[in-house]
Amino acid sequence: MKVHYECASCFLRQTREALDLATDDEELKMKITEMTNQILCRKFREGAVSNQIGTEIHRTIKRETGNPDPYYDLRGKSDDIAMQFLPRVEKMLKNDKSLKNYLKVAIAGNVLDFGALGLKSDIEGLVMSTVEKDLALDHSKQLEKKLKKARNVLYLADNVGEIVFDKLLIKKLQEYEVKVTVALKEEPILNDACMQEALDVGLDEVARLITTGTDAIGVIYDDLSDSFRKEFWKTDIIIAKGLGNYEGLTEVDLKAKPVYCLLNAKCQPIARDIGVELGGNVVLELN
Structure with missing residues (x-):
């Protein structure tokens, strides 16, 4: 973008x-x-x-x-917030087990973002108000159709805390008999999730874990490791969380690769670029 x-x-x-x-x-x-x-x-x-x-x-x-992780303390805070809401979210999912509802929950986790929203944001309030909103842009049916034909999914993670909610969606994806690989940052940048945070929330219990080989915000194609690029092109479907991944993927020639961006339009430029209102929940098919 x-x-x-x-x-x-x-x-x-x-x-x-x-x-x-x-x-x-x-x-x-x-x-x-x-x-x-x-x-x-x-x-x-x-x-x-x-x-x-x-x-x-x-x-x-x-x-x-000389500080390799300025957001270190906020990483723990994000995890605490996510775990606080997890029982309420799980209860909501029991009442509606549709893929769309799981996607909404994963998107609600996307507001656990002190980088985009600022340190003084009411993150707790935003989580529940976001999860209760419908999708402003809904390509979930297209995603479900692709999932029924796919064998593997590459899931590009975004923020710490958010991955607690991602884990719920990944479990749902397994109902489509796909193998899920989650890509994390090689090193900390902003409050993006790295390997240790993924292990801390048990993401390895539901998916294979790899890194992008870089600390770039979102996807900067030239920064990606060779091994990750191979993963990128061999997968059947890419599901990308958050603003940074949207910003980067829209600059990549995706050819015919099915890519779905899950995000909350937390800033006006993103909302304007996608064509939704500020704060809109988005499941967007890029291809």
């Missing part, structure tokens, strides 16, 4: 929040903020790709502060 005008201020907001999490050194914060502004001056223009700029900014913050 190309940048929209609002993305510039969002990058600066994320920079401030990540710096406050990463270090207490005020002089260092000023230095890195100047570096972030330089990145934006060089890279932020019409036609630039949003997740590529975001990745460069957050890699710069990690490198210059």
Whole structure:
């Protein structure tokens, strides 16, 4: 996805929040903020790709502060929030076991995102209000049709905490007799899920786990490891969670690969790009 005008201020907001999490050194914060502004001056223009700029900014913050995981404490908070709502969500799924309902639950988990929504967001309230909303864009029937013919699915994970809800959807996918492989980040960036977080919530109990070979936000094709690229092209279906994966996948020549993006349109540029209202729940077929 190309940048929209609002993305510039969002990058600066994320920079401030990540710096406050990463270090207490005020002089260092000023230095890195100047570096972030330089990145934006060089890279932020019409036609630039949003997740590529975001990745460069957050890699710069990690490198210059010497903090490999500024969002470390928020990872635990996200897990706690997800586990808090899990019994209520599971009860809701017992009343409606349709694939669409499981997709809605997985999308509700997508609001566990302090990077996109900010550190002061009422994440708890957003989770339940999101799960109760219908889909603003619903390609779930197309996905179900593809699942009935598929043998394997590559599931691109997004945030920590969110993967607790992903686990429920992955169990549902197994009813279609597909083998699910979940792709996680090789190293921390923002609050994206890595291998350890997936193991902590038992994602390995329901799926094979791999990494993308990189810490890029979403998918930056040239950054992906060779082994992951092979996984990407050999799978029958790709299910991609979250904004970063949407931003990156829309810049990849997917050929005829069936790709489904599951997300909550948490920011106006994403909502505008997809064509839904802000906060809309989306199951989008890219191909």
